[in-house]
Amino acid sequence: MPEQQWTAADTEQVRCCVCHEWGEVRYRLDPFAVVQCPTCGLVFVSPRLNPKALQRFYDQPSYFEDGGVYGGQAGGRNPAMLLQRAWTNGRLAAIGRVAPAPGRLLEIGSAYGLFLAAAQRAGYQVNGVELSAAGAQESQRRGFEVFNGQLVDAPATDRNDVVCFWDTLEHVPDPLEFLVEVRRRLVDHGTFALSVPYISSLPAKVLGKRWWTLKPEQHIWHFTPATLQTTAARAGLVVTDVITSPLNPANLTRLDSLVAIGRALPS
Numbered sequence: 035m036p037e038q039q040w041t042a043a044d045t046e047q048v049r050c051c052v053c054h055e056w057g058e059v060r061y062r063l064d065p066f067a068v069v070q071c072p073t074c075g076l077v078f079v080s081p082r083l084n085p086k087a088l089q090r091f092y093d094q095p096s097y098f099e100d101g102g103v104y105g106g107q108a109g110g111r112n113p114a115m116l117l118q119r120a121w122t123n124g125r126l127a128a129i130g131r132v133a134p135a136p137g138r139l140l141e142i143g144s145a146y147g148l149f150l151a152a153a154q155r156a157g158y159q160v161n162g163v164e165l166s167a168a169g170a171q172e173s174q175r176r177g178f179e180v181f182n183g184q185l186v187d188a189p190a191t192d193r194n195d196v197v198c199f200w201d202t203l204e205h206v207p208d209p210l211e212f213l214v215e216v217r218r219r220l221v222d223h224g225t226f227a228l229s230v231p232y233i234s235s236l237p238a239k240v241l242g243k244r245w246w247t248l249k250p251e252q253h254i255w256h257f258t259p260a261t262l263q264t265t266a267a268r269a270g271l272v273v274t275d276v277i278t279s280p281l282n283p284a285n286l287t288r289l290d291s292l293v294a295i296g297r298a299l300p301s
């Protein structure tokens with residue numbers, strides 16, 4: 035990722051998405067700051083990139099730096115590809131324990147469709163939402179039903195038995211709104227599954243403002259198992275299982291990320 039020089043003019047101040055309170059500063063990363071909600075403890079970036087600057091950031095050709103991982107070259111044997119496969123299999127196994135196929139599965143942020151392909155092989159009827167035009171087109175070319183755009187703009191098709199979103203929640207402008215939208219796309223008692231970095235992880239605690247996952251341009255919300263639980267609850271979702279072990283295939287080698295599984299409360 036090339037260094038880009040951001041100034042205060044590229045930023046906006048935001049409040050906690052759950053309590054609508056201003057945060058208290060934990061780290062200054064000029065022109066950004068990592069702050070914490072005094073009421074619910076949720077950590078977020080404010081000031082953060084404003085929507086215009088954020089668009090510029092995601093439009094950089096280098097943003098999909100790990101394009102090789104998602105490019106889907108068959109038989110790829112690079113370590114990133116092997117890890118991707120371990121995560122996919124581990125996550126499908128975790129989902130399958132609570133929501134076995136067949137069923138309708140939506141992936142938000144489906145990139146080039148690798149997870150959709152694996153879920154389809156596992157017996158699910160799959161559909162996706164993807165912001166990147168390149169990713170959406172490649173998935174459509176491979177025959178997947180993928181909407182190119184934001185989740186909120188995706189057509190309301192049949193509700194899903196499973197909605198999953200990997201490494202997405204930390205990027206969205208308003209995680210509570212996003213989770214409400216996830217709930218709307220799920221049947222009652224439907225299953226959701228996600229992965230997200232967490233700020234109560236050992237690397238985050240030990241490294242503080244040097245934590246490699248802080249990335250304040252793009253990681254604008256930082257959860258703990260507890261704040262994830264409270265934010266999800268406000269959206270009508272209940273977290274039932276949290277995997278933090280880097281030895282679990284669903285989260286293999288990841289010291290600072292978790293995988294969470296949960297259910298939609300009946301509406």
Ligand SMILES: [Zn+2]
Nearest residue numbers: 050053071074
């Ligand atoms: Zn709050």
